[in-house]
Amino acid sequence: MLEDRGKRGIPVEDLYRQLYNPQLYLRAYGRIYANAGAMTKGSTPETADAMSLAKIKKIIDDLRHERYRWTPVRRTYVPKKNGKMRPLGLPSFSDKLLQEVIRSLLEAYYEPQFSERSHGFRPQRGCHTALSQVRSWTGTRWFLEGDIQQCFDKLDHSVLLSILAERIHDNRFLRLLKHLLEAGYLEDWHYHTTLSGVPQGGIVSPLLSNIYLDKLDHFVETQLLPRFTRGKTRKNNPAYARYSNQIAHARKNKEYKKAQTLLRQAQRLPSGDPNDPNYRRLMYIRYADDTLLGFIGPRAEAEQIKQLLSEFLHTQLRLTLSEEKTLITHARTKPARFLGYDIQTQYRDDKIAADGIRHVNAKIALRVPQDVVEKKTAIYEPGGKPVRRTPLVNCTDYTILNTFQQEYRGLVQYYLLANNVYWLGRVRWAAERSLTCTLAAKHGCRAAKMAKQYRTIIQTPHGPRTCFEATLNRGNDKKPLVARFGGIPLVPNKKAILVDAVSPPLRYERKEVVRRLIASKCELCTIKDENCVAHQVRKLADLTHMGKQRPQWAQIMLKRRRKTLIVCQSCHHSIHEGWNG
16 A cells, blocks of 8 residues: 555555554564674663564554653764774664564655665665666766765754655654654763764664655756756767768778778767767766766866755755765766776777777776775785684684685675676685685695695686685585685676665565464473563574583574574573573
């Protein structure tokens, strides 16, 4: 219903009543219980452990009587790429659960209304879909890299609530969101109020920022794009037209060599007039708070576009466009940086293809930045020499190879859209040397011996590739696990699209843990109990470190390969008291 109303642009009413549906909370629990932060404490000791149907009933009852209160998030800091620290808010688990329910409702309604040029934090979209769209910007002369100062920290609460009120005609729901925004945070156990921004780390925060910045998308699409896009085609370039006439005249006189020479010279010129005052094109893309505009026209008009963007952000959204980081880049002579890629317009005046066609002129090239290669290489070779990874020395050979491969594979898969993805071969070489040094430190021998022992050749769609391989025997007639490092072809692949989130199915199927929780049967003492809770551990690896004398509940979880166990209140209390039943 919400998705249908969103497609038709009809306002929604009585949205708050949807929060009384317990099935939404079970679905939300099934989506977030496996997250890495599910067992991380916020400002209260509550985590995904001890989740129960009674907890859902209590949340709904508090909402029904409007007495639910958001707890302040616990603030911590994570490092950014530039060396600075980014604030991160950690909510309590009940708040996470309710936020996931709110997110699912808002996403169903707003997702059909979002712009096709917005790609951040959306189902079936991501960095690669945004970059693939940028690839189609043929002929771009100027890039405008938009950078909003502290976007998520500076979102104005009154503006955000007024944007939501345009479509959501439900004061109770808006009041609940207002209390969420003003819940505050604890830093070193000191309370601080939140006067602006959305809590980074909150489940609903990315969607709220998209709703906020959708106003920017709408302004660009309705104001800037029509104003700075005109003309169907460029008028003919007079210099190119003269060459065309000379070529035709030479061919008519059967002077084919002369015609071929003139053709080569003509191919160094654009067929259309690059300074045609009646031809303009403006392109736009946004990923979260990162924006990129491509413009075909003079620099003076590009400066005007920048000024209009800055005025709109300041007057309508109360945000500030950074003058230092918002750059206007000449697309042919200098690359623009967007989502970790260097983006540049290609030209080849010096080399013409054998068939006389300029294959790449005016097309967009996506490239791996040189500084990215240097930074990734420095991880494995600080100071230019390979180093061993000391924390991995005590791990199995399988774990060592698998760790290196996961890091390397993630890097390659992200940059497979780049024309020069083969530059990552330098990173592979550095990682390979660090890998052999780590294995040599583990086995007390030389790195050359480890390289010879683990090196193998595998077949790929692009031919044979050399890689390193290690196996892990699991016993009990199970197939051994195989870990490989390398063997990934460094070949550009335009179809290698990664997305941030997968679209939910139209018909929701309950997760296994939800079905077990609804069954209300203790999986430890087999007693039927309506007050059963879900005991949860952070990861199964924590149970393997308990030794051979691990308790029965840990043995059951390891045997089932599940980090949750539905137990009654008595068994759950015994587990946390250290019972070895």
